[in-house]
Amino acid sequence: MASGHPVGWLIERLLALEPLRQLLFWQARRLIIRTAERRGIDWRARREHLRAQATPLLQSSGDPATSTPSYYRARFHAYQLGNLCWQAACEAEQATDAMALRIWPAELLSPSQAQQRLRAAIMAAIVPSLSLPVRRALDLGCSVGVSTRSLKDWLDEREAADVRVEGLDLSPEMLAVARAREAEAAPARPIAAWHHAAAEASGLATASYELITLEFVCHELPSSATAAVLSEAHRLLRPGGVLAMVDQDPESELIRRLPAPIATLLKSTEPYLEQYFSLDMAAALQAAGFHSLRREACDPRHRVLVAVA
Numbered sequence: 001m002a003s004g005h006p007v008g009w010l011i012e013r014l015l016a017l018e019p020l021r022q023l024l025f026w027q028a029r030r031l032i033i034r035t036a037e038r039r040g041i042d043w044r045a046r047r048e049h050l051r052a053q054a055t056p057l058l059q060s061s062g063d064p065a066t067s068t069p070s071y072y073r074a075r076f077h078a079y080q081l082g083n084l085c086w087q088a089a090c091e092a093e094q095a096t097d098a099m100a101l102r103i104w105p106a107e108l109l110s111p112s113q114a115q116q117r118l119r120a121a122i123m124a125a126i127v128p129s130l131s132l133p134v135r136r137a138l139d140l141g142c143s144v145g146v147s148t149r150s151l152k153d154w155l156d157e158r159e160a161a162d163v164r165v166e167g168l169d170l171s172p173e174m175l176a177v178a179r180a181r182e183a184e185a186a187p188a189r190p191i192a193a194w195h196h197a198a199a200e201a202s203g204l205a206t207a208s209y210e211l212i213t214l215e216f217v218c219h220e221l222p223s224s225a226t227a228a229v230l231s232e233a234h235r236l237l238r239p240g241g242v243l244a245m246v247d248q249d250p251e252s253e254l255i256r257r258l259p260a261p262i263a264t265l266l267k268s269t270e271p272y273l274e275q276y277f278s279l280d281m282a283a284a285l286q287a288a289g290f291h292s293l294r295r296e297a298c299d300p301r302h303r304v305l306v307a308v309a
């Protein structure tokens with residue numbers, strides 16, 4: 001990532017001034033929403049719809065016993081309250097689709113085609129490491145359930161069974177929207193449970209899953225939290241179970257060559273991105289007790305790391 005670049009440096013200085021920061025983010029946000037709407041993502045209408053559907057589910061989506069680590073309260077993605085607000089939750093589905101579309105800019109994919117292609121590539125990267133039949137799987141940092149639903153559909157088909165798939169997230173708003181999206185889709189085989197907990201302190205039973213996924217979560221964590229989440233995942237997996245994590249690939253040419261203004265803006269909306277990029281993930285996985293690490297690029301920007309407990 002470009003740092004120390006004169007344009008990046010200038011943007012960093014501008015972002016340090018609060019009114020300018022707000023103006024820049026407002027402009028960037030407007031551009032993101034307009035671009036997404038031009039590509040077929042009904043950003044604003046969908047936000048209002050999800051908000052109306054999810055509001056009645058908020059209270060029952062949070063566990064009062066769950067404590068929220070202070071790093072999680074940081075400002076993410078230019079949302080003042082980070083992941084702990086309606087706006088973030090009601091725009092997460094659209095942002096996920098927009099992210100999938102950006103992976104293949106030259107192809108005229110629909111949002112759902114891009115999303116399906118992304119998730120299929122992630123799942124395909126997991127397959128060579130799976131040795132146990134998967135009866136129970138957990139999606140850590142499930143957000144509004146896009147990753148959880150794709151995991152469930154894929155596992156049901158692969159295992160020819162109704163696999164018990166659960167989602168876990170620290171944001172009650174995200175979980176309320178996940179439940180609203182499930183209710184809307186009314187699938188024949190629903191997600192078995194939505195847990196409100198920190199991924200590093202799930203409160204779930206030891207050795208109860210054969211597969212755990214962490215999709216696009218680690219770049220939102222300081223390194224110490226990543227280490228704690230990996231240890232918790234190791235505890236939750238049965239011996240021989242598999243952890244799969246997908247996120248930005250620090251070695252991807254596309255990421256290394258991001259134009260300085262974009263790289264600086266990105267870093268300013270992702271408080272732990274630098275820590276994520278400099279963390280030796282293979283060493284962190286090994287320290288948490290994992291072995292047989294495999295690494296695959298699932299697309300030009302992202303890598304899947306798969307390891308066995």
Ligand SMILES: C[S@@+](CC[C@H](N)C(=O)[O-])C[C@H]1O[C@@H](n2cnc3c(N)ncnc32)[C@H](O)[C@@H]1O
Nearest residue numbers: 083141142143146147169170171198199215216
């Ligand atoms: C970018 S979203 C992931 C989206 C989803 N997994 C997908 O692939 O579509 C990151 C999610 O991780 C959650 N998260 C971040 N830190 C967490 C933690 N320590 N414990 C549980 N969830 C966490 C956030 O609330 C957010 O919903």
